[in-house]
Amino acid sequence: MEQERNLEIDNLRNSIAGGHPDRFKYDPEHGNKVLAKKTNQFEIEAYQKIYIDDENHPHYKANIIFRNFLPKYHGHHEEDGEIHIKLDNLMFGMENASILDLKMGTSSITVNTPKKLYEKVSQKDAKTTSVSLGFRVTALIVKDEKGEIVEKIRKPHETVDASNMHEFIIKVLKSNSHPEVNREALDFFKLRAIEMLNYFKNHHARRIAGSSILLIVDNINKRYEMKIIDLSSCEDFEDQSKRDEGYILGIESLIQLFDRI
Secondary structure: OHHHHHHHHHHHHOOOOOOOHHHEEEEOOOEEEEEEEEEOHHHHHHHHHHOOOOOOOOOHHHHHHHHOOOOOEEEEEEEOOEEEEEEEOOOOOOOOOEEEEEEEOOOOOOOOOOHHHHHHHHHHHHOOOHHHHOEEEEEEEEEOOOOOEEEEEEOOHHHOOOOOHHHHHHHHHOOOOOOOOOHHHHHHHHHHHHHHHHHHHHOOOEEEOOOEEEEEEEOOOOEEEEEEEOOOOEEEOOOOOOOOHHHHHHHHHHHHHHHHO
16 A cells, blocks of 8 residues: 555646645546645635525626636545545646646645734745745656656746846747757746636736646647636635735736737
């Protein structure tokens, strides 16, 4: 049993760029199509609100749009006193894919951050591109034409700025030893980012902190994905006309970077 779990963690380590593989496991009910992740009650409540099926709910239409940008929710369960959320495994069928994990927003202060650490977290954010661009690189996994990892980077915060950020995007677009930037994947990311921006500007009345956008490219099978992950710090605004300006800045910066490539 322990050997099987260690093998599972090794497999997950090859497909989870910025997270902690030991927090994940394949869901027993769905196999490796669905991941069960240790989380908190905030993320469960966020997904339950987003997946309300009452068509008369005031946020029903907005939530339908938002679901398109998230891994599909399959419920949750408790195990050994811990909450596990069940979500689509975005890497299922894309085991050869490379991943760029972008931490979104201008602040990393979440609902779990003690107030005594607010200043320290804010100082850390200021040393990265979070404040200036609305996102920062959290992790990168690049694979070759055989699906083997050739580059893996975690938290390169102080070595990445606006002048070289596009190089990380190019790495995934040219992964699997692709000779040039995959324009099809780039166009996919542009369109998805524009759709996200429209949603966040016109519908999204929540603040999400500590969340990421994943850029996933499988140049071998010509499959691409761009999803928002980690809603463990997702809070509704009391004023429903308010918007998450940090996330909006991040998506706008991403679109500008895509246009430069």
